[in-house]
Amino acid sequence: MFDALVVSKDEDSGKTSAAVTQLGLEDLPAGDVTVAVEYSTVNYKDGLCVGPGGGLVRNYPHVPGIDFAGTVEASDDDRYKPGDKVVLTGWRVGEAHWGGYAQKARVKADWLVPLPDGLDTRAAMAVGTAGFTAMLAVMALEDHGIKDGPVLVTGAAGGVGSVATAILANLGHKVAGVTGRPETADYLTSLGASQIVSREEINETVKRPLEAETWGGCVDAVGGAMLARVLGQMQYGASVAAVGLAGGAGLPGTVIPFLLRGVNLLGIDSVMQPFDNRVRAWKRIASDLPMGKLEAMIQPATLSDLPQLGADILQGQVKGRVVVDVNA
Incomplete structure (x- = not known):
């Protein structure tokens, strides 16, 4: 079992609510690679998904979080092996497909990018x-x-x-x-x-x-x-x-x-960038973004903080980058 922030919808009232609950691997959607998620972030779209209107969510119950970084736990694709560090952005993860607000995620291998040298998973989500x-x-x-x-x-x-x-x-x-x-x-x-x-x-x-x-x-x-x-x-x-x-x-x-x-x-559309361009961008981030300045941008958070942070970002009250430690 693992922790996840799950957004549910009441069919009678149409209202949505978000709460941290426990799920099993069998609950995860289909995919080639299972990732032990370490960090995610809070973006504007996440605020919409977590909010009372449900925003961009396509199906319920739903795990929001439009990006994550972590370690491959299991893989049916030869490109990724257990222990590999990976990062994911885009591909409607956190909207149409369950996303990063959980300690486990299962996604298509094509959506992942190997984490480049010079970045760890926390730094990758400080970038996000x-x-x-x-x-x-x-x-x-x-x-x-x-x-x-x-x-x-x-x-x-x-x-x-x-x-x-x-x-x-x-x-x-x-x-x-x-x-x-x-x-x-x-x-x-x-x-x-x-x-x-x-x-x-x-x-x-x-x-x-x-x-x-x-x-x-x-x-x-x-x-x-x-x-x-x-x-x-x-x-x-x-x-x-x-x-x-x-x-x-x-x-x-x-x-x-x-x-x-x-x-x-x-x-600029970050959702469905070709693989080569995603790799190029992440390598440029590792080489051209001064890592020391990342710390000044970071606002740490946990899964339980997310409902309030979702509301804050919609109101323009969030500065810099919210980094969610999903295991905290």
Whole structure:
């Protein structure tokens, strides 16, 4: 038997509830590889899944947790053997398939990535899906060429923004971190941000299709109106890697930044990345993310903390990376 955070749904009322309970291996869904989970994280999607509305959950009962890292316990696939350290992000784990909020998980071998040298399982989940997404965004900016000048990171105090800030600064770029919480300025500076920009400062600039060419690149973890505003502030030929929808899926702007300034809008999807790109991103994380700065991002948690943390992240109250020790 093992512990798991299970979300259940009352068929009569439609209400959902989450509680730590015990399961057996026979309860796990089908898969090629059984993993002894060590750490998971809390992401925005997890908040939706754990919350009272059930969010993105496809079936009940359900174990949320959209990523995890641990040790292979049993495998029907030759690529993975007992004792191998692995990490998983994406593939609708924690939404359509049971995820990381349990001490055991069973998944398809194709969904896993070998943990690269330089990362242990705790560090991998300090990075997690958010950090993996941040690295994909940085790689996309590099592929299109980062211009001279500061690189803007919106939602900089969140999971994606925190890791993107640390990576970009470590690579030698000047980073301007956008935050709506002034109290996070010292935190962002500790990650390497050389400039702190208030959310109001971005939102209150002149509302024209094109403004002064300011940013040499951007990792946008917010979307919506802020993304539309930022597009008009990019340098000629610069790129915006868009990863988040916290500000909404709409884009209330015009095509002018694309036509007259050659701005590139790069959409980043971390869910179903090809295996080779996932391996490349995790190796880059191990080499280019300053591990010492990970500790400043970490907020430790246990399975019993998750219902409250799910609500907190939906309200924008979580700073950095929540690392869930599922065995604590």
